[in-house]
Amino acid sequence: MAEAMTELAKTLEGIVGAGHVRVDGEARRYAVDGVAPRAVVLPGSVDEVSAALAACSKAGAAVVPWGGGSSMGLGGIPQKVDVVLCLVRLNQVLDYEPGDMTSTVQAGMVLSEYQARLKSQGQFLALDTPDETRATIGGILAANVSGPRRIRYGAARDLLIGVRVAHADGRVTKGGAKVVKNVTGYDMNKLYVGSLGTLGVIVEATFRLYPIPPAEHTWVAPFPTAGKAREAIAKILDSPLVPSAVELLNQSAAVEVGRRSGVVPGSGGCLLAVAVASIPEAVKAQLEQARKLGKNAGGGDGHMLDGEAHEKFWAAVRNFDGGQNGGMVLKGSVLLDKVADALTQGERLAEKHGLSVAIVSEAGTGIVRYYLRGEAGVPDRFRRLAEAVVPLRAFATDAKGSLVVLHAPPEVKPSVDVWGPVGEVFPLMRGLKERFDPGRILNPGRFVGGL
Amino acid sequence: MDHAQLIREMGKIVGPESVVSDPDELKVYETDGLTIFKATPDVVVLPRGAEEVAAAVRLCIRERIPFVPRGAGTGLSGGALALEGGVVIGLNRMNRILEVDYANQRAVIEPGLINVWLTNRVISDGYYYAPDPASQTACSVGGNVAENSGGPHCLKYGVTTNHVLGLELVLATGELVHIGGWTPDPPGYDLTGVFVGSEGTFGIVTKIVVRLLKRPEAVKTMMLVFETIADASATVSGIIGQGIIPAAIEMMDKLSIEAVEKGTHAGYPTDAGSVLLVELDGPRAEVEALTDPVIAVGRENRMREVRIAKDDAERVLLWKGRKAAFAAMGQISPAYYVQDGVIPRTQLLKVLGEIEALSRKYGLRVANVFHAGDGNLHPLILYDHRIEGQAKKAEEMGSEIMQCCISVGGSITGEHGVGFEKRDFMPLMFSEADLGAMGKLKQVWNPDGLLNPGKIFPTSKSCVEVGAAKKSRDIGYKPHRIEKEGLAQRF
Numbered sequence: 001m002a003e004a005m006t007e008l009a010k011t012l013e014g015i016v017g018a019g020h021v022r023v024d025g026e027a028r029r030y031a032v033d034g035v036a037p038r039a040v041v042l043p044g045s046v047d048e049v050s051a052a053l054a055a056c057s058k059a060g061a062a063v064v065p066w067g068g069g070s071s072m073g074l075g076g077i078p079q080k081v082d083v084v085l086c087l088v089r090l091n092q093v094l095d096y097e098p099g100d101m102t103s104t105v106q107a108g109m110v111l112s113e114y115q116a117r118l119k120s121q122g123q124f125l126a127l128d129t130p131d132e133t134r135a136t137i138g139g140i141l142a143a144n145v146s147g148p149r150r151i152r153y154g155a156a157r158d159l160l161i162g163v164r165v166a167h168a169d170g171r172v173t174k175g176g177a178k179v180v181k182n183v184t185g186y187d188m189n190k191l192y193v194g195s196l197g198t199l200g201v202i203v204e205a206t207f208r209l210y211p212i213p214p215a216e217h218t219w220v221a222p223f224p225t226a227g228k229a230r231e232a233i234a235k236i237l238d239s240p241l242v243p244s245a246v247e248l249l250n251q252s253a254a255v256e257v258g259r260r261s262g263v264v265p266g267s268g269g270c271l272l273a274v275a276v277a278s279i280p281e282a283v284k285a286q287l288e289q290a291r292k293l294g295k296n297a298g299g300g301d302g303h304m305l306d307g308e309a310h311e312k313f314w315a316a317v318r319n320f321d322g323g324q325n326g327g328m329v330l331k332g333s334v335l336l337d338k339v340a341d342a343l344t345q346g347e348r349l350a351e352k353h354g355l356s357v358a359i360v361s362e363a364g365t366g367i368v369r370y371y372l373r374g375e376a377g378v379p380d381r382f383r384r385l386a387e388a389v390v391p392l393r394a395f396a397t398d399a400k401g402s403l404v405v406l407h408a409p410p411e412v413k414p415s416v417d418v419w420g421p422v423g424e425v426f427p428l429m430r431g432l433k434e435r436f437d438p439g440r441i442l443n444p445g446r447f448v449g450g451l
Numbered sequence: 452m453d454h455a456q457l458i459r460e461m462g463k464i465v466g467p468e469s470v471v472s473d474p475d476e477l478k479v480y481e482t483d484g485l486t487i488f489k490a491t492p493d494v495v496v497l498p499r500g501a502e503e504v505a506a507a508v509r510l511c512i513r514e515r516i517p518f519v520p521r522g523a524g525t526g527l528s529g530g531a532l533a534l535e536g537g538v539v540i541g542l543n544r545m546n547r548i549l550e551v552d553y554a555n556q557r558a559v560i561e562p563g564l565i566n567v568w569l570t571n572r573v574i575s576d577g578y579y580y581a582p583d584p585a586s587q588t589a590c591s592v593g594g595n596v597a598e599n600s601g602g603p604h605c606l607k608y609g610v611t612t613n614h615v616l617g618l619e620l621v622l623a624t625g626e627l628v629h630i631g632g633w634t635p636d637p638p639g640y641d642l643t644g645v646f647v648g649s650e651g652t653f654g655i656v657t658k659i660v661v662r663l664l665k666r667p668e669a670v671k672t673m674m675l676v677f678e679t680i681a682d683a684s685a686t687v688s689g690i691i692g693q694g695i696i697p698a699a700i701e702m703m704d705k706l707s708i709e710a711v712e713k714g715t716h717a718g719y720p721t722d723a724g725s726v727l728l729v730e731l732d733g734p735r736a737e738v739e740a741l742t743d744p745v746i747a748v749g750r751e752n753r754m755r756e757v758r759i760a761k762d763d764a765e766r767v768l769l770w771k772g773r774k775a776a777f778a779a780m781g782q783i784s785p786a787y788y789v790q791d792g793v794i795p796r797t798q799l800l801k802v803l804g805e806i807e808a809l810s811r812k813y814g815l816r817v818a819n820v821f822h823a824g825d826g827n828l829h830p831l832i833l834y835d836h837r838i839e840g841q842a843k844k845a846e847e848m849g850s851e852i853m854q855c856c857i858s859v860g861g862s863i864t865g866e867h868g869v870g871f872e873k874r875d876f877m878p879l880m881f882s883e884a885d886l887g888a889m890g891k892l893k894q895v896w897n898p899d900g901l902l903n904p905g906k907i908f909p910t911s912k913s914c915v916e917v918g919a920a921k922k923s924r925d926i927g928y929k930p931h932r933i934e935k936e937g938l939a940q941r942f
Contacts, residue, residue, distance in 0.1 A: 097795060097797055098692075099688055099691070099692065099795075099796060099797040100795040100796050100797050100826075101691065101796075102795065122694060144636060146636075154609065154613060155635065155636075157641060157644055158609060158613050165888075167888070171884050171887075172884065173882070173884045173885045173887070173888040174881070174882075174885050175885065175888070175889075177793070177860065177861060177862040177880070178795060178860045178861075179793040179794065179795060179825070179826055179860070179861050179862050179865070180793075180825045180826070181601055181605065181610065181793050181822070181825045181826070181827050181862075181865040181866065182793055182862040182864070182865060183598065183599045183648050183862075183864050183865065183866055183867070183868055183869075184862045184863050184864050184869060184873075184877070184880055184881075185869060185877060185880070185881060185885075185886075185889050185907060186645065186648065186649055186889045186892050186893070186907075187599065187612065187644060187645060187647065187648045187649075188888060188889065188892075189644075190612070190641045190644025190645050190647075191640065191641070191644075191645050191892065193641060193644070194636070194640070194641055195640055195641075199640075210696075211694030211695075211696070212694070213694075214694070234554060237556070237665070238553065238554075238577070238665065239665070240665065240666075240667065240668030240734060240735075241734065242667075242733055242734055242737075278733075278734070278736075278737045279736075279737060279740045279741070281736050281740060282733075282734050282736040282737035282740060285734065285736045286734055286736075331636075333634040333635050333636050333637070334634060335554075335555045335633060335634060336554065336555045336556060337554040337555055365635055366634050366635065367635065367636070399634075400632055400633040400634055401632070401633070401634035402632075402634065402636070402637050402638055404636075404638050419638040419639070420638055422637075422638055422639045424626075424628050424629070425628055425629070425630050425639070425642060426639075428622075428628075428630075428640075428642060428895060428896070429639050429640050429642070431894075431895035432640055432892070432895050435891040435892075435894060435895055436888075436891060447639075448638050448639040449639075
């Protein structure tokens with residue numbers, strides 16, 4: 001194997017140039033769940049991606065597509081990792097027509113750089129995902145990462161209108177077009193979003209863009225209990241308000257966000273944050289309305305945040321990591337009217353397992369992120385973390401949803417089901433994998449059901 | 452299995468009264484909203500529940516009979532045609548609203564439910580279902596799922612795929628399964644996302660979980676009147692350029708206005724060159740504040756006048772004109788052929804100019820009524836089918852319009868689907884490899900090709916046609932000019 005690998009590394013060097021293949025120590029930095037690749041290849045063009053994939057296919061080498069590396073915690077422990085295909089050199093904006101509010105970008109472009117480019121025309125890609133100075137467009141799509149503004153703008157699946165993908169055999173195909181409305185042929189965009197690179201490697205993406213709203217402010221207020229917050233959220237969602245984010249944080253998450261952002265959220269209980277984006281007068285009117293609804297439900301007066309305070313607050317929310325070091329991050333998806341329960345149940349279950357938990361939830365979409373930690377030095381804290389997944393998943397399933405492990409320490413991952421069951425439709429998913437990657441070289445073992 | 456046996460066996464599944472086999476009655480099912488193509492099924496069954504659908508599908512599979520799902524039959528691309536005969540499974544009787552859950556902003560409905568019935572049911576509670584195709588008083592949500600239908604308001608609120616979270620469906624194997632659900636991001640591949648818009652080739656939907664939206668606090672509908680299409684187009688760009696995303700921006704040209712006025716008397720100015728129907732919705736403060744900027748953009752572009760609907764009645768009347776536009780063509784032409792190309796918004800004027808040139812070249816009038824905000828054109832080519840050769844000319848002109856849309860980076864269909872009508876134009880947009888990837892997707896869902904055969908994929912030999920059970924019957928389809936000239940295979 002070692003010899004075959006050396007030969008493959010040479011072939012890859014022939015494709016991308018000697019300076020763009022890393023081996024040995026440098027390659028070990030690209031380990032996935034502790035499994036290090038033998039080579040890291042950094043192609044500089046779609047043709048090189050294609051040729052590299054074809055070479056790996058021929059050699060039967062397992063390929064892990066890699067963007068900025070910020071979502072590498074997602075997925076099962078890989079069956080094997082031979083080559084990491086790193087796309088960061090594909091980092092150009094290929095097309096941008098502000099009048100059409102669409103743009104085509106290469107997969108390796110870092111989100112914050114892309115946003116800076118769009119901002120110059122008063123527009124943005126409506127994905128406020130974490131780790132924006134590192135995460136790449138391709139990685140965000142493949143891992144289906146979303147942020148608090150999803151309630152207003154949708155997720156990757158709603159914004160991606162065209163895609164170009166390099167397949168395991170090196171073939172390059174496209175789906176969609178550069179128009180915001182299009183039903184010509186099957187919707188291939190949806191196939192690749194969230195597929196974790198197991199069907200093909202996204203090399204280009206075309207997005208629908210949005211104008212940067214004239215103003216966006218936030219009202220944040222403490223609530224003594226999640227139950228009271230639940231009432232406020234229900235009233236807000238049932239009102240004519242058009243929030244751009246509705247976030248509910250448990251106390252420990254609120255403290256952490258307060259500390260990081262320097263925005264003091266008030267004391268006690270959980271924290272509700274409502275953002276509105278519109279023209280300034282409409283923003284103010286709506287947030288006053290939100291405050292009224294919140295106070296009637298038993299919330300505090302809270303604060304109105306704008307400008308830098310608003311920005312810092314949301315940066316701390318979307319980049320919340322609760323200190324991943326040794327911790328575990330779970331993403332639940334539950335019914336809207338179960339979000340507040342997800343907080344109380346999450347805290348109760350964490351306590352029962354001797355763990356601490358910070359919970360950041362999107363109350364308008366039902367996405368709940370749990371950041372669980374065991375006290376350092378407690379000998380069985382990894383077992384406790386692993387065991388906590390089961391009841392938290394049961395809660396999400398009861399709330400007509402699901403729960404996925406976004407990140408787990410290497411000591412925990414082998415004993416948890418990262419994706420949870422997909423049930424009766426697994427044969428369809430397996431069928432897709434078999435058709436699109438018959439040699440099983442793309443991220444083998446990392447996707448649902450060990451695909 | 453002979454015809455009589457098939458009728459008997461289907462009768463055992465759905466009840467004899469729910470099997471249509473009389474040749475006269477079958478005529479209802481020989482075409483959809485695009486009436487130039489016809490294909491008659493052998494039998495139509497009208498099941499009342501998912502189990503009956505599944506049993507009918509299993510019988511078809513066992514006997515190797517092609518089967519085609521059908522909603523209200525309002526499709527505009529021949530998607531519901533039984534091209535190879537066989538069984539049409541009509542979902543019209545499965546039309547209940549099963550569940551409405553405001554706290555979770557969801558409804559569960561059956562596929563045969565007429566689109567607007569859902570909104571009618573929930574509007575008094577302050578909610579609505581956003582996708583609103585012009586045919587919403589007739590089309591079914593199951594059909595909307597198959598076609599990924601849009602509508603005027605999808606500019607701001609998105610199309611069907613953005614509002615469907617989960618589906619119960621009968622697979623092409625006869626198995627009843629659930630994909631997606633009530634909550635976002637179920638683990639695994641986005642099967643729901645892939646299914647929506649698959650034009651009835653991946654399975655037969657028996658239940659749909661949709662998102663309900665809160666009704667906006669305020670709505671303002673305006674008609675902006677212009678002397679020229681150019682001024683109206685510039686206004687569209689100007690509004691969007693200001694960072695304003697109206698709920699809808701619809702454009703109509705002189706000929707459309709004329710037809711609509713004759714048909715509906717909605718008060719459209721027949722002496723105008725073009726009108727824009729602009730609707731703002733949202734929180735009252737926002738709608739009020741954006742009204743003047745929209746009007747100002749119009750004025751900068753020589754807007755002749757603006758009419759603002761004063762109340763719901765006036766608003767409904769303005770929309771009635773727009774939504775009745777296709778039907779109103781009967782006032783000015785014996786027949787029309789509608790196109791559905793999409794272009795980048797900035798290419799609007801250029802493409803409209805080219806359509807005008809084509810109109811002169813072919814000697815056929817074209818009425819333009821379309822979703823200007825998202826660049827989804829609907830040129831209506833007016834012709835007289837009684838005049839020898841005119842239908843063919845209209846078809847040829849349509850193909851040139853599609854090519855024009857693709858040449859500016861657009862798409863051949865924005866909401867009507869490829870179906871049977873546009874299948875041979877697919878190679879204009881997609882390479883053999885692109886179509887190959889779509890073919891793989893189809894193989895996973897529809898391995899035998901018995902489900903809705905002959906749709907979406909081009910028939911040309913150079914392309915991967917997947918799973919055709921048997922050769923298409925001749926149903927009077929003439930290859931398009933570009934196909935004869937070999938252009939359709941240039942990739």
